Amino acid sequence: MLYTEQAPSAWFSFALCGLVGIITAYAFVWISKYYTDYKYEPVRSLALASSTGHGTNIIAGVSLGLESTALPVLIISVAIVSAFWLGGLFGTAVATMGMLSTAGYVLTMDMFGPIADNAGGIVEMSQQPESVREITDVLDAVGNTTKATTKGFAIGSAALASFLLFSAYMDEVSTFAQEPLTQVTTNVQIDIAIPEVFVGGLLGSMLIFLFSAWACSAVGKTAQEVVNEVRRQFIERPGIMEYKEKPDYGRCVAIVASASLREMIKPGALAIISPMVVGQPLLGAKVVAAMLMFATVSGILMALFLNTAGGAWDNAKKYIETGVLGGKGSDCHKAAVTGDTVGDPFKDTAGPSLHVLIKMLATITLVMAPIFL
Numbered sequence: 003m004l005y006t007e008q009a010p011s012a013w014f015s016f017a018l019c020g021l022v023g024i025i026t027a028y029a030f031v032w033i034s035k036y037y038t039d040y041k042y043e044p045v046r047s048l049a050l051a052s053s054t055g056h057g058t059n060i061i062a063g064v065s066l067g068l069e070s071t072a073l074p075v076l077i078i079s080v081a082i083v084s085a086f087w088l089g090g091l092f093g094t095a096v097a098t099m100g101m102l103s104t105a106g107y108v109l110t111m112d113m114f115g116p117i118a119d120n121a122g123g124i125v126e127m128s129q130q131p132e133s134v135r136e137i138t139d140v141l142d143a144v145g146n147t148t149k150a151t152t153k154g155f156a157i158g159s160a161a162l163a164s165f166l167l168f169s170a171y172m173d174e175v176s177t178f179a180q181e182p183l184t185q186v187t188t189n190v191q192i193d194i195a196i197p198e199v200f201v202g203g204l205l206g207s208m209l210i211f212l213f214s215a216w217a218c219s220a221v222g223k224t225a226q227e228v229v230n231e232v233r234r235q236f237i238e239r240p241g242i243m244e245y246k247e248k249p250d251y252g253r254c255v256a257i258v259a260s261a262s263l264r265e266m267i268k269p270g271a272l273a274i275i276s277p278m279v280v281g282q283p284l285l286g287a288k289v290v291a292a293m294l295m296f297a298t299v300s301g302i303l304m305a306l307f308l309n310t311a312g313g314a315w316d317n318a319k320k321y322i323e324t325g326v327l328g329g330k331g332s333d334c335h336k337a338a339v340t341g342d343t344v345g346d347p348f349k350d351t352a353g354p355s356l357h358v359l360i361k362m363l364a365t366i367t368l369v370m371a372p373i374f375l
Contacts, residue, residue: 023100034154067311115145150313202289206297220265312349
């Protein structure tokens with residue numbers, strides 16, 4: 003389809019770019035699986051760390067999450083450079099489409115996790131035999147792995163897409179300013195040695211950490227509200243634990259639903275307003291470009307860390323629940339539950355939110371480019 007007489011072999015280069023994207027998708031899925039499936043060493047080591055207490059579980063989980071950023075970054079780097087060498091900027095776009103061509107399969111894996119998780123919840127609440135719960139526990143563990151792999155895929159595709167959006171931003175600024183921001187033959191003119199540009203980069207990195215902090219804080223505050231509400235209901239309705247009285251489920255759902263909307267106002271406003279504020283008083287477009295570059299790089303690393311650490315903590319708990327290291331109810335299991343509790347806002351709130359933030363920053367800077375000049 004991409005054959006042209008001016009460049010008869012160009013179609014083959016673009017086909018290779020597409021193949022690079024597909025291989026990148028597969029590599030991301032495999033790496034995420036390795037770090038979050040309890041068949042492999044990382045999660046088993048994390049489970050073993052739980053045997054010496056809650057603190058060692060948290061330390062091992064954080065170190066696992068930090069380590070898990072290395073391979074994906076190498077894969078992204080190789081993919082971007084390979085696609086660019088093969089087909090230029092359009093080649094990178096083709097590689098991104100190659101990666102996204104597996105989206106149907108990835109969405110299927112993403113849906114599997116919540117379905118298996120909720121099935122386990124229904125089995126537990128309906129007091130099914132332990133043998134039934136054992137089956138759903140295995141499905142739930144698989145679901146945790148598939149969720150982690152799809153999040154890895156999401157951040158990989160976000161990285162490739164952000165590179166394209168950043169290039170589009172540079173082109174748009176060059177068109178409006180009638181002056182190139184980059185010169186391929188000489189040096190890049192967005193010079194981070196300029197204090198204002200360097201500060202823009204620092205602000206971009208800070209944005210990722212502050213956004214993640216607010217996202218995790220929102221989960222903590224809401225969890226406290228839910229725990230207090232549950233305690234209140236237990237006191238006022240003592241028959242709940244004996245299945246003689248029905249809890250007020252609606253109240254807990256209302257607390258979570260309202261908090262999820264209310265607590266996202268601040269992080270959302272931060273993401274939208276920051277590029278517009280930074281682009282005004284300093285060096286305009288160049289400072290925003292530095293902010294976008296640094297935010298994208300920091301966001302990719304932070305999202306990889308949060309997603310993988312959260313999934314590993316969850317599956318370390320599931321691994322112990324299969325009967326190893328004392329099984330359910332043991333001190334080791336209690337430490338793993340603490341890790342899982344810490345990991346939930348990591349993998350279910352802050353991590354996935356960063357995928358959106360990275361792409362949203364790129365889109366906002368692209369749309370707002372004319373006001374930065």
